[in-house]
Amino acid sequence: MLLLAFDTATPAVTAAVYDTDTRTVRAAADQVDARRHGELLLPTIDAVLREAGTPKESLGGVVVGVGPGPYTGLRVGLATAAAFGHALGIPVHGVCSLDGVARAARDARVVSGPFVAATDARRKEVYWARYDADGVRVEGPAVDRPAEIAEKVAGLPAVGAGALLYPDVFTDVPAGAPEHQSAAALAAFAADALASGTPLLPPTTALYLRRPDAEVPKNYKTVLPA
Structure with missing residues (x-):
C-alpha cells in the first residue's frame, strides 16, 4: 500500500x-x-x-x-x-x-536509550515528549517552559529544534539529531x-495543547438601541 x-x-x-x-x-x-x-x-x-x-x-x-x-x-x-x-x-x-521527530532520530541512530523530543512552541515554551529505549512515548505531548521540565529531562539526550533553543536545559543534543x-x-x-494493529490518532484530533491567541472578549460592553 x-x-x-x-x-x-x-x-x-x-x-x-x-x-x-x-x-x-x-x-x-x-x-x-x-x-x-x-x-x-x-x-x-x-x-x-x-x-x-x-x-x-x-x-x-x-x-x-x-x-x-x-x-x-x-x-x-x-x-x-x-x-x-x-x-x-x-x-x-x-x-x-513529536512521534515523527522521535522516529527520525531513531532511524538516524543518534539515540539508543531513553530520550526527549522537543519542538519550538514559541512564547519561550517547547512542545515535548519523553520516549523509552524502544522509541515508545511514555510522557507527553505537553507544552511547558523549559525551566519547568528541567528535572524531568535532565541527563536525557534530546532531539528537535526546541532542544537546540535551550541548551541550558537540554544539555545533550546528539550530533546529527533531526531538527525538524x-x-x-x-x-x-x-x-x-x-x-x-496499533491504533493511530483520528485526523480530527488536533493537539493544540493551549488556547488560541484570538478569543471572544469577555465582559465587553453591549450597546443597545435607544
Missing part, C-alpha cells in the same frame, strides 16, 4: 510517499518556512507524487501530523488531509508530530502501527 504523508505542525513543510509493502520511501521533500505552509504544502505534495510516479488515485491512505503545533500552520495540514481522504475515499491517519519534522519518518511510524 502507498501512503502519502505530510506535516505542517512545525516550521517544516514536509511530504513523502511511502510503500508499506517494501518499507521504502519512494519520494520525499522538506522545506523550512514557518510562514508559508499554505503556499508550499500542495506544490510539495504534487512534487513527491510526481517523483514517486504515483497517481493520487493509487494511494491507499493519508498520514498527517496532528501536532502539537501552532494553530494556523497545523490547520493547513489537517484540512488538506481531510480533503484528500474525502476526494479519494481513502482513510486518513493522524500521528503525533520528516514526513518519511512519520509515514514509517504509521506503517509500523498499521501493520501491528
